[in-house]
Amino acid sequence: MSENENLFWTGESSLNWSDFKAEHNPASYADSHSVIKYGFTWTVDSEKMGNEVLFLIKNIHVSVEFCPLLSSVRPSNTSDQLLKYEQGRFDLAELVRREHISNLQTKFEGKTFPTRGKNEEQRKQLAKEDSGKMIAQEIEQLQQILEKRLQEYDEITDYGHDPEKQSKYSLKFEQLKP
Template sequence: MSENNTLSWSKNYSLKWSDFKAEHNPATFEDSHSVIKYGFTWIVDSEKLGSEVLFFIKNIDLSVEFCPLLSSVRISEANDRLLKHEQGHFDLAELVRRENISALQMKFEGKKFQTRGKNEEQRKQFAKEDSGKLIAQEVEKIQKILDERIKKYDKVTDFGNNLEIQSEYNLKFEPLRL
């Protein structure tokens, strides 16, 4: 687990119940709860154009992060079928990441943005801050896509209880591991 207490999606790692570290709320309907978010890294660079300094964004990378400290399971219901369903949430997030990473990168590719600030040091700092905000807005849209897809996944699989539909999803996720 990394310093910021998340697990990054990897084709070589599958969730274990020991990854679900939050105390489960006995009043909730669901037997398990996974918190999955997108993280991102990028490089911001700048160039001087006359008296203006413009920044541009490159090398955006998006990662899928499982949050153990926010994820929980009702111990009495912890079984392989349910764990496979929870892994499906993680895999679905990776699938959505792959479907959207190119569009995210192309949104900023070749574009230059004005900076603010009174001196070069301020402009560099604002370029970093502003570029992060621009990317975060786009990542939030991808997170919403994921949230909708997870709702649908939970509904059609009946939280993993519909074994036929769950098996179809499991097959859909298999290529992610190749």
């Protein structure tokens, strides 16, 4: 992994304290801070129907990404319990992704959308741009859902300090692993 790369959620990978590469703010109340976001890829095709060029969005893939360069931990407070809590935040993002991916795919796949532009080449280029913006709006909504769920997780587990509640979440997250 190069220094600038995000870590992608997989069922086999686990976070390590060495993944938290940002310098921790000593004034921060929190012992750790992780930045988790959604990334996406897709394919866009265009087809001519009469005089109109329409585009189709296919193969939408949404990934859960942990951002090491934006994530930090107070060096004096690293513990297995805190790392388990942070892993839970990463796992929760995957759970939310799974709960919402079919809605996202259903919204776009198999549907056609109008293009803009003066000629066929410009329409194809703008179809890529427009489809990316359309998906990005949906990903932003997914990110907002995640933020609410992370806030609930933080409150319920008391930021990982309630072992019983953390354990309940951990059992739920085990279901995500292959």
